[in-house]
Amino acid sequence: MKPLSLSLALVLSMGLAAKADTLSIQVGYAPGGSFDLVSRLVADHLGAFLTGNPEVIVENVPGAGSLKVAKMIMADPSTEGMVLGSVNSALALLPVLDPENTDFDPTKAHYIATMSTESSYCITPLATGIKTFDEFLQSGAKVGATGKASSTYTYPAAIKAAFGANIEIVTGFEGSAEIDLSMERGDLQGRCGISAANLVEADMLTRYVVLGEIGTAPSAIGPKTEFILDKVRDPASKAALKLIFAAADIHHPIIVAPATPPERVAELRAAFDAMVADQGFQDDANARGYLIGYRTGTDVEAVIAGLLATDPAIKELARQMVQ
Amino acid sequence: MEVLIAALIEMAEPLRLAMLVLGVLLGLIVGVIPGIGGIFGLTILIPITYGLDPISAFALLLGMASVTTTSDTIPAVLIGVPGTVGAAATVVDGHEMAKNGEAARALGAAYTASMIGGVFGAVMLALSIPLMRPLVLMLNYGDLFAITVFGLTLVALLSGSNWIKGLLAAHLGALVAYIGLDPYEGVERWTFGQVYLWDGVPVAVVFLGLFAIPELAGVLARGQIQTTMLAPEPGGLLRGISDALRHWRLVLRSGSIGAFLGAVPGVGVVVIEWVAYGDAARAKTDAAKGEPAYGKGNIRGVIAPESANNAKEGGSLLPTLAFGIPGSASMAILLGAFAVHGVVPGPKMLEDNATLLVTMILTVALANVLGAVICLGLTPWLARLARVPATSLVPLALVFVGIGAFYAGKDWRDLLLLVVFGLLGLVMRRLGWSRPAFALGFVLAPNLERFFFLSWQIAGWSWLTQPVVVIFLAIAATTVLRRLVGWRRGRGGKAVEVPTRLDLGFTLVVLATVLVAGVSLMALPQAAAIFPAIVAGSTVLFTLVLLWQTGRPTAAGDRQCLAPDIGFILIPAGLGLAILALGHLAGPVMFLLVAAWRFGRPGPVLALVQAGAAAAAVYAVFDLLAPQRWPDPWLWPG
Incomplete structure (x- = not known):
């Protein structure tokens, strides 16, 4: 009997050990990208600002430009708020750009914060000889994109439609690394949707011309270049383009399941606010080359509500632009 | 030379050497545990490196990343379980050698090939640095498409005794790979509305199911790893080392494949090891006299992937x-x-951070040597596992296979797919459908579509009309034609397989599944459907040829039966349920x-x-x- 009772005790204790509470940030992309980097930065600090100081871990759940993890979080029935999602900001525009896709509802998910509000940029290699955004629009350039739901596709598609530009979008790249190498090789002549943080990596600024800035307001921290929205004349096109570019205002959002109670949402938001204000966190972010452009969860939800309340005609125009 | 000496002096500092050793030890542990790989190790180590100087940090990181593909050979050879996805090709001949009492020889050859391949990759990296930008840009997607087509023709060489079954296995692999967005x-292809499948079937789960489960079933059926009751061959380790040295041309050739393809983003270690394996099988006539056939314990089938997967690290930098x-x-x-x-990476590193750059290359080389030496030192003890009773070994190995698969997505479907692909692997093994051919189709088909x-x-x-495209497509066509001619000439002299009802049943199941899958493609946009449709159509065609070739099954063949396989698959299924329930x-x-x-x-x-x-152990990791x-x-x- 002794071995039997010992066995049962072992199994029981291990079963309970498996339930130890850990807060997980599920990243919708593979390790190494900017979503992964910011999540790991948060994971290293957030626990200290939450009740009970839980361990915070990062799990990578790549797929469909983070729609996979967003859908999983939407379906998460737990009410403890122990699983956060690090997802693409463009998902907030899913009801606008792909109304038939009900995998993610930005009005039901709780936004805890956004870690960045940085603009994106259009770039071309020096070797193309293209010097300005206007030249780019008439160049017949091939621009690289990953999937059709990604901002590497929606941004150039919207620009093409708004300006009647003579550019082509090549889709199917596995990641931005492949797009960049294809530009180096001369197969592609441009990329729209690169962040300021990526632009300052390696010696990119010495090899590329920054053609224009994608965002709803000129950035204070990125490279100085033409602000694309200022160049659109037609008011309707400008409004639609602004809607599409608004994703940059909530870059790197963090979400939690709709089932999470308001008190827990508030606690998570307060922890993020306190963490970002902490000097240790800021120093660490600087050391890792991460540009902080923090916005609170309440702010993010207000921004999204504003976007979704846009005139239906403008939303329809935006949707057509990114087809 | 001054930079080299400066780098050596920098590396010789005790903390940096300690970091290198620590990285190597962790890399070796990560490599042995199925289902996890270098990324797992890197994500653990990155936070530690924040407080280190750059040379120590990269000694730790690169030391770890360089050797996971050295130690992943241990479970691959001994129990047929690939330690990382980069060791699946090593299972094919390596585990066969272990069955034949040659575990020490296989491990000796593998470590030596890993070491030389890894150092070779580092040397190639060092030589490439002045030219690194043009080299990285040398191949465009057209070239990669042609190289992938060439890689697929290697299926013909991995097909075993029945080339139609081999081709069909590759087709099945391709069809599985097309699951996902x-x-x-x-758009979704064959995902059954499951978000779980959007990114495709997890590679680690497929390989663990296809290779580990059937091999562990074999070990349990034999009673121990070794087939023979003889003691392991004395001096096997030294013989293995000498094999790798004797086949130095193959080591360097496979190392070149690893380093070169490693430098191409989007190719990956899974493709590299199978291409190196297939390439070795292609060139088998020149030096393989006296060796068993590929898939039956050929030492070159161990050397080639092991050299390539370690050389890859240098290339991928x-x-x-x-x-x-x-x-x-x-x-x-x-x-x-x-x-x-x-x-700041880039050619300016040669001016701004030359010493760091050289220490990184030295780290890759030293880690490969150190990793191989540690593994060689452990081999005499590890080889004794070959005689441990299977009833003790197999359940323990299955636990790590199960946890490795569950780690992929921490989802019950990981364990379900492990059992499904385990059963598929068992049936394929029993009926002579080549699992390496399946693996090649599985890893290359998505690239074929994307590159096209x-x-x-x-x-x-x-x-x-690009030269590289023309050359590789011509080589591919020649390979297929030669194989077809060889098959036509040789078919009269070969023993005729005895068809069984099992053969017929499995072929019909494949046919029905592929027909249903093919019809479902009609709802998809043309671009999303075209490649899977071509493969599905071709699968149907070859299935009909196989049915015609198989003819009417006879009772004589029915001695083969699936009962032991189905009996075994209940064991991992039970494990899966235990993990989910408890x-x-x-x-x-x-x-x-x-x-x-x-x-x-x-x-x-x-x-x-x-x-x-x-x-x-599971808790610790x-x-x-x-x-x-x-x-x-x-x-x-x-």
Whole structure:
């Protein structure tokens, strides 16, 4: 009997050990990208600002430009708020750009914060000889994109439609690394949707011309270049383009399941606010080359509500632009 | 030379050497555990590197990343379980050698090939640095498409005795690989509405199911790893080392494949090892006299993938160093470490950080030597595992296979797919459908589709006239033609397989499944459907040829039966249920205790110790070293 009772005790204790509470940030992309980097930065600090100081871990759940993890979080029935999602900001525009896709509802998910509000940029290699955004629009350039739901596709598609530009979008790249190498090789002549943080990596600024800035307001921290929205004349096109570019205002959002109670949402938001204000966190972010452009969860939800309340005609125009 | 000496002096500092050794030891541990790989190790180590100087940091990171593909050979050879996805090709001949009492020889050859391949990759990296940008940019997507087509023709050489079954196996692999969102339109293909399948079937789960489960079934059926009751061959380790040295041309050739393809983002270690394996099989006539056939324990089948997967590390650093563009997830993590330490990648590193650059190359080379030496030192003990009773070994190995698969997505479907692909592997093995051919189809088919669409969008059809494309397509066509001619000439002299009802049944199941899958493609946009449709159509055609070739099954062949396979698959299925019901710690404990009771060994006390030790190992790796949020066990919900 002794071995039997010992066995049962072992199994029981291990079963309970498996339930130890850990807060997980599920990243919708593979390790190494900017979503992964910011999540790991948060994971290293957030626990200290939450009740009970839980361990915070990062799990990578790549797929469909983070729609996979967003859908999983939407379906998460737990009410403890122990699983956060690090997802693409463009998902907030899913009801606008792909109304038939009900995998993610930005009005039901709780936004805890956004870690960045940085603009994106259009770039071309020096070797193309293209010097300005206007030249780019008439160049017949091939621009690289990953999937059709990604901002590497929606941004150039919207620009093409708004300006009647003579550019082509090549889709199917596995990641931005492949797009960049294809530009180096001369197969592609441009990329729209690169962040300021990526632009300052390696010696990119010495090899590329920054053609224009994608965002709803000129950035204070990125490279100085033409602000694309200022160049659109037609008011309707400008409004639609602004809607599409608004994703940059909530870059790197963090979400939690709709089932999470308001008190827990508030606690998570307060922890993020306190963490970002902490000097240790800021120093660490600087050391890792991460540009902080923090916005609170309440702010993010207000921004999204504003976007979704846009005139239906403008939303329809935006949707057509990114087809 | 001054920089080299300066780098050596820098590396000789005790802290840096200690970091290198620590990295290597962790890399070796990560390599042995199925289902996890270098990325797992890098994500553990990155936070540690924040407080280190750049040379120590990269000694730790690169030391770890360089040797996971050295130690992953241990489970691959001994129990047929690939330690990382980069060792699946090594299982094919390596485990056969272990069965024949040649485990030490296989391991000796593998480590030596890994070491030389790894050092060769580092040397290639060093030589490439002045030219690194043009080198990285040499191949475009058209070239890669042609190389992939060439890679697929290697299926013909991995097909075993029946080339139609081999081709069909490759087709099945391709069809499985097309599950998920298509790369061009982003629509769902054969996902059954499951978000779980959007990113495709997890590679680690497919390989663990296809290779590990059938091989462990074989070990259990034999009673131990070795088939023969003879003692392991004395001096096997030295013989293995000498084999690798004797086949130095193959080591360097495979090393070149590893280093070269490693520098191409999007290719990856899984493709590299199978291409190197197929390439070795292609060139078998020149030096393989006296060796068993490929798949039956040919030493060259161990040497080639092991050299290539270690050489890859040097190659994969190239795009990162040349442009600051990471060629893989591991390199993206490494690029993050560059940023933390204020290092700007690119040719200017030669001016600004030359010493660091050389220490990185030295780290890759030294780690490969150190990793191989440690593994060689352990081999005499490890080789004794070949005679451990299977009833003790197999349940323990299955626990790590199960946890490795569950780690992929921490989803019940990981364990279901492990059982499904385990059963498929068992049936394929029993009926002579080549699993290496399946693996090649599985890893290459997605690239074929993606590279085609990218080439076509970028250059229309003009890429078809590029010299590299013409050369590789011509070699591919010649390979297929020669094989066809060889088959026509040789078919009269070969023993005719005795067809069984099992053969017929399995072929009909394949035919029906593929027909249904093919019809379902009609609802998809043309671009998303075209490649799977071509493969499905071709599968139907070859299935009909096989049915015609098989003819009417005879009772004589029916001695083969699936009962033992189905009996075995219940064991991993039980493990999966135990993990889901009781959790990732208690589940394996319960499984091991039940297995000990069912098999009658080891005794109660030893069984408890074994189960406790296994759970402690799982806890140490997956809860302490790299904490995970495991799903709640069914019996302890909420």
